[in-house]
Amino acid sequence: MARYTGPKTKISRIFGEPILGNGKYLGKNSNPPGQHGMTRKRKTLGEYALQLREKQKAKYTYGVLERQFRGTFQEAARRKGATGENLIKLLEARLDNTVYRLGLAASRPAARQLVSHKHITVNGHVVNVPSYQLTPGDIISITQRTADSEALMGQVKGKNPKINWLDWNEGELKGTFVAYPERESVPENIREQLIVELYSK
Structure with a gap:
């Protein structure tokens, strides 16, 4: 890639x-x-x-x-x-960008690497394509082996509350792509x- x-x-x-x-x-x-x-x-x-x-x-x-x-x-x-x-x-609906927005990675390149190395699941299935397009209702989570890794879990910082088109469940380590964002909500x-x-x- x-x-x-x-x-x-x-x-x-x-x-x-x-x-x-x-x-x-x-x-x-x-x-x-x-x-x-x-x-x-x-x-x-x-x-x-x-x-x-x-x-x-x-x-x-x-x-x-x-x-x-x-x-x-x-x-x-x-x-x-x-x-x-x-x-x-x-662009915001890309899987690597969403992993970054959810706070699972410190940067988009780091999020891309998480996806490519099969640490991320979408609706319960491992997806290793960073450009994968999410649709409203998709559930993003991390694999069990990732959850058991202290090094990887140490990078999880949680979602920025201003990112209102994503929902993050810290207890279950799952995020939901609620809807496509409105332009004024995207900080770029x-x-x-x-x-x-x-x-x-």
């Missing part, structure tokens, strides 16, 4: 946001990467550059490569409603309309 394995801080410096980590180095060196940093001649980005930048931000945030991202966008365009909001809903700083404009060219 392809995924980005390069330097995370470099990507965060491109966008000026800690989209791939805690961003602890952004304060020391917040200039864009490259030999010239902010001293490049063209300091204002054009329309296409802004749209492309927003698409790249969404891809890196959710850990999706180009072909899969385009497929997700096409599915969002087929559905009823605003394409941009549908895109965010589909992504201007999805720019992505729609980019793919509409």
Whole structure:
């Protein structure tokens, strides 16, 4: 399975946001990467550059490569409603992202690894596909061997109460994908309309 394995801080410096980590180095060196940093001649980005930048931000945030991202966008365009909001809903409904939102992993890459290594079940069945699309009512849990592992269970921090489209039962270690999230509930700083404009060219 392809995924980005390069330097995370470099990507965060491109966008000026800690989209791939805690961003602890952004304060020391917040200039864009490259030999010239902010001293490049063209300091204002054009329309296409802004749209492309927003698409790249969404891809890196959710850990999706180009072909899969385009497929997700096409599915969002087929559905009823605003394409941009549908895109965010589909990205949030990915299994790896949901595992991260439930607090079972500290980051999306860590959540992806949990799924790939068969630590996660959906409706009682082991699913090892990080891009698996959840639907409302699906129950996400961890396998028994994971529950018996102190190292893995030590990483469980619980769900953020602001994530209101997921329900987490700490006693049973089970989460429920209640509904697709509304756009205003998703904390990611992504201007999805720019992505729609980019793919509409």
